[in-house]
Amino acid sequence: MCGIVACRGREHASDFLLAALRRLEYRGYDSAGIAVTGTDRDDLRATRAVGRVAALEARIALERPAPGLGIGIGHTRWATHGGVSEPNAHPHRDCNGAIAVVHNGIIDNAAELEAELRGRGHVFTSQVDSEVIAHLVEELYAETGSLAAATVRVVGRLRGTWALAVTAASAAEVVLASHRSPLVVGSGPDAHFAASDITALAGTVGSVCVLRDDDIVVLGDQVTWLDPMGREVPPRESVRLQWAAEDIEQGAYDDFMEKEIAEQPSVVGRLLERLLPEVLDGALWTQLDLPRPSRLRFVACGTSLHASQVVARTFGALAGVPAETVVASEYDELAASGPDEGLLTIAVSQSGETSDVLHALEDVGGPVLAITNRPHSSLARRSHAVLETSAGPEIGVAATKTFTTQVVAGAALALSFAAVTKSLGTTAVARHALRLGSLPGRLESAHTTAFPVAMALAEELAESRTFFFVSRGGGLPYAAEGALKLKEITYRNAEAIPAGEFKHGPIALIEKGTPVLVLENGDAARLAGSVAELASRGARIIRIGSGSEDTFPILSGPAPAWGPLESVLAFQHLARCLAVTLGRDADKPRNLAKSVTVL
Numbered sequence: 001m002c003g004i005v006a007c008r009g010r011e012h013a014s015d016f017l018l019a020a021l022r023r024l025e026y027r028g029y030d031s032a033g034i035a036v037t038g039t040d041r042d043d044l045r046a047t048r049a050v051g052r053v054a055a056l057e058a059r060i061a062l063e064r065p066a067p068g069l070g071i072g073i074g075h076t077r078w079a080t081h082g083g084v085s086e087p088n089a090h091p092h093r094d095c096n097g098a099i100a101v102v103h104n105g106i107i108d109n110a111a112e113l114e115a116e117l118r119g120r121g122h123v124f125t126s127q128v129d130s131e132v133i134a135h136l137v138e139e140l141y142a143e144t145g146s147l148a149a150a151t152v153r154v155v156g157r158l159r160g161t162w163a164l165a166v167t168a169a170s171a172a173e174v175v176l177a178s179h180r181s182p183l184v185v186g187s188g189p190d191a192h193f194a195a196s197d198i199t200a201l202a203g204t205v206g207s208v209c210v211l212r213d214d215d216i217v218v219l220g221d222q223v224t225w226l227d228p229m230g231r232e233v234p235p236r237e238s239v240r241l242q243w244a245a246e247d248i249e250q251g252a253y254d255d256f257m258e259k260e261i262a263e264q265p266s267v268v269g270r271l272l273e274r275l276l277p278e279v280l281d282g283a284l285w286t287q288l289d290l291p292r293p294s295r296l297r298f299v300a301c302g303t304s305l306h307a308s309q310v311v312a313r314t315f316g317a318l319a320g321v322p323a324e325t326v327v328a329s330e331y332d333e334l335a336a337s338g339p340d341e342g343l344l345t346i347a348v349s350q351s352g353e354t355s356d357v358l359h360a361l362e363d364v365g366g367p368v369l370a371i372t373n374r375p376h377s378s379l380a381r382r383s384h385a386v387l388e389t390s391a392g393p394e395i396g397v398a399a400t401k402t403f404t405t406q407v408v409a410g411a412a413l414a415l416s417f418a419a420v421t422k423s424l425g426t427t428a429v430a431r432h433a434l435r436l437g438s439l440p441g442r443l444e445s446a447h448t449t450a451f452p453v454a455m456a457l458a459e460e461l462a463e464s465r466t467f468f469f470v471s472r473g474g475g476l477p478y479a480a481e482g483a484l485k486l487k488e489i490t491y492r493n494a495e496a497i498p499a500g501e502f503k504h505g506p507i508a509l510i511e512k513g514t515p516v517l518v519l520e521n522g523d524a525a526r527l528a529g530s531v532a533e534l535a536s537r538g539a540r541i542i543r544i545g546s547g548s549e550d551t552f553p554i555l556s557g558p559a560p561a562w563g564p565l566e567s568v569l570a571f572q573h574l575a576r577c578l579a580v581t582l583g584r585d586a587d588k589p590r591n592l593a594k595s596v597t598v599l
């Protein structure tokens with residue numbers, strides 16, 4: 001989804017802006033643009049292009065602009081208001097082309113403001129709500145002579161959500177403002193930077209300050225923080241950036257998804273090194289400082305929803321706490337569900353910026369725990385406690401290592417909770433902890449085994465249009481995640497169905513060769529009947545299990561409380577290998593965005 005970058009003080013602003021926009025490509029977008037101030041202070045040059053950042057770069061190379069003053073703003077747009085076109089791409093400018101604005105979010109009162117501005121003679125060139133901001137700044141900049149003062153007054157007139165960056169031909173600064181949409185600022189030795197996603201700044205700055213709602217920040221010779229009244233205030237606390245530049249490089253891998261699949265054993269290993277010592281004595285739970293819940297409600301979307309389903313089951317199995325899982329976009333349907341005493345809401349989101357999740361939380365009265373990969377995200381700031389999943393940056397749009405770490409962090413938390421509530425004895429807690437501790441090795445061996453099998457299967461199944469994923473109990477969320485991965489990056493139809501349910505309808509879809517992926521969860525004998533029914537109708541059965549006859553023999557030992565986590569390696573590899581075989585871009589599937597910041 002939309003991304004913002006800005007800099008003040010680099011000799012060639014466009015070099016930084018283009019490199020930073022490339023870092024935001026993973027979020028999904030359909031057009032891009034930058035605006036930089038020129039060598040003389042009356043000059044503001046904006047360039048926009050539909051398509052990839054490469055198209056924007058090509059256009060800029062063609063124009064061969066003179067090096068500027070090092071001041072600029074940039075944007076990747078994912079269309080919501082107004083179609084995908086160059087006039088609708090950001091930056092948007094005022095009537096004179098002397099002020100440029102990039103904006104993430106939605107201006108709810110844009111129509112009203114536009115009518116008012118048109119009434120005063122402003123000319124609009126796009127269908128985008130953000131353009132009103134440029135025209136409002138135009139009026140108030142002329143009146144106040146200060147870009148910061150103008151921006152303070154403009155945001156006072158806006159309703160909706162925004163992260164925005166404004167610059168002007170005659171002002172040697174960039175002004176930033178945020179309201180329910182993320183922005184961070186950081187400084188290097190000779191320049192100040194801002195971005196809507198820290199990925200853009202990894203390797204450029206060592207630490208960042210995260211804007212809170214209604215903060216205004218001016219990147220000038222210094223970085224100045226203002227409150228909504230325009231009064232100077234101390235900067236927000238700075239947080240160290242844990243992601244290095246190489247963490248977001250593709251390295252020797254063919255795509256980021258391949259890299260991120262391969263990283264899972266080591267990322268889970270590091271996470272467990274942090275969490276396991278705090279599981280046995282329950283410190284992982286107690287440190288969160290939350291009231292002890294009598295029931296749990298998980299709220300999430302997409303892959304995070306599947307991780308939530310796993311973790312909800314794990315809490316039930318280990319600690320006996322009733323736990324339900326709610327699709328975030330459906331949360332308002334629960335409004336009349338009765339009193340919430342004893343309820344802990346657990347919001348699971350890798351990005352911490354998913355609008356459906358943030359919107360759902362507006363209806364939550366009690367405590368909220370966030371399980372997220374982004375400890376400085378909007379979700380983290382709105383929650384009472386945060387459990388960080390520490391997966392590192394995930395660039396592939398299809399979630400892989402962030403799913404695995406959500407499951408592992410959630411399972412560790414459930415075990416720690418069971419230790420505190422004594423729903424499990426010390427020996428049982430230690431036994432489960434030992435099993436958790438064996439995960440990095442299990443994931444590594446599943447990775448090694450699954451990759452070549454998936455490659456061979458991808459060749460065989462390239463023509464298959466529909467895939468089924470079948471399991472029971474604790475295997476079902478993994479089957480659902482397998483089907484989602486396949487849909488997302490191969491554009492093939494994929495559905496997860498409880499084994500016993502197949503005969504009640506879906507079996508009509510089975511033809512000779514229809515691929516059915518059967519995931520066992522220590523229940524191979526109970527699955528056998530369903531598998532026989534499907535095989536006898538010609539299904540191509542692909543088994544993920546613990547026996548040597550299985551297609552993916554990657555599980556072993558009794559099923560743990562968190563189910564067959566290793567199965568994700570089979571599903572991720574198969575989806576990716578099939579995508580590659582079909583000539584799809586595994587990292588940037590069509591129509592999808594990494595972090596969905598619209599409702």
Ligand code: G6P
Nearest residue numbers: 301302303304349350351354593
């Ligand atoms: C989008 C992505 C999915 C992701 C979902 C939830 O739909 O394409 O891959 O699972 O958002 O994202 P979150 O950041 O909240 O985990």
